[in-house]
Amino acid sequence: MLQPGQYLKQRPHFVVEAEIGGGGFGVTFKAKHRDLNFPVVIKTPNSRLQKDANYPKYVKGFRKEGRILAEITQNHHPNIVRIIDFFEEDNLPCLVMDFVKGENLYNLIQEKGILSEKVAIDYITQIAQALSICHQQGIIHRDAHPGNMILRANSNTVVLIDFGLAGNVNSQSINQNGNLAFAPWEQMLETEKLPTLDIYTLAASLFYLVTGDTPISSLARKMTNRALIEPKELTSRISEKLNYAIIKGLELEPQNRPQTMQEWVSLFPGVGDDEVELKSDVGMDYRKLRDLLKAGRWKEADKETERVMLAVANREKEGWLDVEHIDNFPCADLRTIDQLWVKYSNGKFGFSVQKRIYQGYGGTREYNEEIWRQFGDTVGWREGGSWLYYSDVTYDIKAPEGHLPNTPLLNSRCYGVVFMNCFVWGCLPSRRDL
Known part of the structure; x- marks a missing residue:
């Protein structure tokens, strides 16, 4: 040494x-x-x-x-x-x-108190953007907590330091625990490190910056089923949108967290607040769908989603979509519909949300009954081991993540999962009562 x-x-x-x-x-x-x-x-x-x-x-x-x-x-x-x-x-x-001259954010909160929502988001967004670049190069920080974030002296720039270099090398001599208050439970395992590890740590850091407290450790939640205390319960002035972004980043299971830094940051207040561009490859007008979603009229928005998708695919007469029409559904239209649902539900509903959940269970284009059931249980399309009827759909923002849209467009022969072959956003069919 x-x-x-x-x-x-x-x-x-x-x-x-x-x-x-x-x-x-x-x-x-x-x-x-x-x-x-x-x-x-x-x-x-x-x-x-x-x-x-x-x-x-x-x-x-x-x-x-x-x-x-x-x-x-x-x-x-x-x-x-x-x-x-x-x-x-x-x-x-x-x-x-x-050597970065300044004070780390952990000590800053201890000495001066919690940050405003705007300042905290600014600091964490800077670090998230930096980590996004590292992730693209295959580097996971593994320890991006406030103690490793330096507010550069006489500036508003936050610098990320002390990377856990070569942390993917399995070793009994390496302390995998890190700072338990900010670490996801899977960091303790000798498994491949993924961006979701850093997302959890940043969400815990944001929790600390706006509350002055740390979340209940992931290990305690995993081993003893302790419930996460939401930041808004500690500091009531936190907005609903920021509260949701933090708890999504702190999801216990990595597959339930946003999978990229960009996806997580998009949940922040003030990010993505611009209107969704209503693009269509076939001239479809999405203003009604936008207005229904903006007003939180979820049931009417679900019906409007069915109407526009049938119209885009020229399948109004049949009243359902088959595999061919799903595979050839225009990408611009699919993305517009998905972005509208994601935006106005604060990231809770949408085709891309459903895809993330489905793939988290190992789902692919090929139908797997067990995975499909797990997906149905998670998004609330099954209760007590049975599939719900379409009439039992919950049209409320309190419904489970990925519950909507749930419009019965598909023929029963296609009740598995089909993804668009031309776009990264996934299109999961809603279950049709058989």
């Missing part, structure tokens, strides 16, 4: 000043460039790892991810700490980063 006062043989212009942080993956030190007199941070693997059988693999991952982060930050991304050097000191990998 590096020691305070140590001059580095491989980089003699650096002198180690003090250890400033440590975790399951690595230890960080503050150091100084002796000639230029500017501070840096040096991160090394945790000493416990050096005796681990997987240590060579860890070093390889540490170096690889450090290189990727260096590429991401070479243009000085404002919200990710910049990587400036990499070397090995007596076989100890050393990653050199900028």
Whole structure:
């Protein structure tokens, strides 16, 4: 391990000043460039790892991810700490980063109190956008809690620091727990790390910024069935939309959370508040559907959805859609319908919401009875092991996530799941009573 006062043989212009942080993956030190007199941070693997059988693999991952982060930050991304050097000191990998002067958000809340909704959203959105770039490069932060978010001095810019580099390497020597108040339960498992891990941690961080408290740990919720206390129960001034965004990010099971940072951020107040562009490849007018959804008239909106979809597919006479017409349904129209439902339900209803839930159970285009039943149970189309009749649909925002739209467009021969072959938004058929 590096020691305070140590001059580095491989980089003699650096002198180690003090250890400033440590975790399951690595230890960080503050150091100084002796000639230029500017501070840096040096991160090394945790000493416990050096005796681990997987240590060579860890070093390889540490170096690889450090290189990727260096590429991401070479243009000085404002919200990710910049990587400036990499070397090995007596076989100890050393990653050199900028020293960010400022205060971390955890201490900021402790000292000055909770943030306004607007400021908290601004800070978390900055970090979410930075993480989105990292996710595209295959890097999961694994520890994006307020203690690792620095509000740069004399600015409103938040910088994400201390990546849990090479955390995907399975090792008994690595403490997988991290900060339990902000960590999803699956982080403790030796499984592939996904963006949903960072989404949970950011949602817990946003919870903390606006309430001054931390959510009940995911492990306690998982093991003892403790219920999540919603942020609005702690701070009544939080808007319904922000409250919903936080609890969606804190969903216990990763498949029930938004799957990307963009999807999660779209739930924030003020994000996506612009009107949905009513695009159509066939000239369909979606203003009535928009107005019904905007007014929360869910049953009428469900009927209007059925009407416009039949009209777009030129199937008014038949009154249902078959596989051919689903597969060839115009993409622009499908997206418009979906975006309207998602927007005016605050992300609770819509074809894309249904698709996410269905795929979370491993669903594909091929019909699987067990998966279809699980999906039906989750979205509230089944009760007590039996499918509901269409007349029993719940037309209320309090209905289960993905419950709407539920218009019976499909012929009984197509009661499985069919996705659009030309667009990323999924179209799940509503169940037709058989």
